[in-house]
Amino acid sequence: MGLNLKFNSKAIAAHGRNPANAALTGLTTMLALWAAPAVAETHVTGDMAAGEISFAQQCVKCHVVVTDAGETLAGRNGRIGPNLFGIPGQTTGAVPGYRYTDFIIRAGQSGATWDEATFVAFVGNPTEWLRTTLNDPAARSRMNFEVRDPADAANIYAFLASLAAVAETEESAAAEEPAKVAVTGxxxxxxxxxxxxxxxxxxxxxxxxxxxxxxxxxxxxxxxxxxxxxxxxxxxxxxxxxxxxxxxxxxxxxxxxxxxxxxxxxxxxxxxxxxxxxxxxxxxxxxxxxxxxxxx
Incomplete structure (x- = not known):
C-alpha cells in the first residue's frame, strides 16, 4: 500500500511549526509526522494531532498500532480488536492473525476497503454499516463501541494514516541512507x-x-x-x-x-x-x- 504525503495546513497549524524549517534538520521521519496526514487511497481530511488524542481516549482499550517489526506506535495492551497498523487503504477484515466475523470478511470480499468515508461510517455504527453494506439485516459486528462524532473518527483515521506513513518513510530512508543536513547549536x-x-x-x-x-x-x-x-x-x-x-x-x-x-x-x-x-x-x-x- 503506497502512502502519498503532502502538506496540510490544518495539520501543520496544529503543531505550529514551519515544515520548511523542519526540513532543514534532514529528519525524514519528522517530516512524515508533521506533513499532512498521509493520503492512502482516499483524501484525508482529519487532524492528525487531534486524532492522536482521540485514539488515546477512545481506542486503546481494544486496539494497538504495532509495526510489522513489532514496535508499538500507539496503544499498549489492547487485543480485543485487530492491530490497526496500515489500516488505511486495506481491505476490510484482512489483518493477519485476527479472528473476524464472516460479515466483515464478506464486506471485504465485496470490495470494501478502509478509505476515510468507510472508516468514519463503520466506527460510527459498526453493525448498521455491515447491514447496509451487505444488505443483510442479520449482519452484526463484534465492535460494540461507537465513535459518535464523525470529526473524531476522521481525526483518528488521519492519525492512523500518519503512523503508516512514518513507518513507510523510515523504511525508505533506511534503504536510501540519505545524508542529513547539519543543525548548528x-x-x-x-x-x-x-x-x-x-x-x-x-x-x-x-x-x-x-x-x-x-x-x-x-x-x-x-x-x-x-x-x-x-x-x-x-x-x-x-x-x-x-x-x-x-x-x-x-x-x-x-x-x-x-x-x-x-x-x-x-x-x-x-x-x-x-x-x-x-x-x-x-x-x-x-x-x-x-x-x-x-x-x-
Missing part, C-alpha cells in the same frame, strides 16, 4: 533541579497515561522512552520541537495548562530518563530551544 541539557521538579509533576499528572517508566500507561499514552520517540524528537532535531508539542497538546484534557517553566521542568525529566546529559538549564522559550540539538 549545542547539545541540549537541563539543570538537575529542573528534572527533579519535573519528576514530581510527571508522577502526579502524567504517569497514568504515559506510565511510571515512561513506556506507556493504563490510559494508552504514547511511550516517551522508545525508538519511535527518539526518532521523532531526537537524533539531531531542535529541542523546540518536543517542547512545542508538549506545551500545545498536553495534557490532552487541557492543553497548555502549565506555565512555560513547568513544561521545561517536565521536558528536563523526560530528557533525564532518556539518558541526556545534565548541564546548563533548559530554556523555556522556543527561540532559545531552536538552537539546542537533541543529541546525547
Amino acid at each position: 549545542r547539545p541540549v541539557s537541563y539543570d538537575p533541579d529542573q528534572a527533579e521538579r519535573g519528576s514530581t509533576r510527571y508522577m502526579n499528572d502524567c504517569a497514568e497515561c504515559h506510565g511510571d517508566d515512561l513506556k506507556g500507561g493504563l490510559n494508552g499514552g504514547a511511550s516517551l522512552r522508545s525508538v519511535s520517540f527518539l526518532q521523532k524528537y531526537a537524533e539531531g532535531a531542535p529541542a523546540s520541537d518536543l517542547f512545542y508539542y508538549m506545551s500545545n497538546a498536553m495534557p490532552p484534557s487541557s492543553p497548555g495548562r502549565y506555565s512555560e517553566s513547568n513544561y521545561a521542568d517536565l521536558m528536563a525529566f523526560i530528557l533525564r530518563r532518556n539518558g541526556f546529559q545534565a548541564g546548563a538549564a533548559l530554556p523555556s522559550d522556543l527561540d532559545s530551544l531552536d538552537h539546542l540539538i537533541m543529541e546525547k
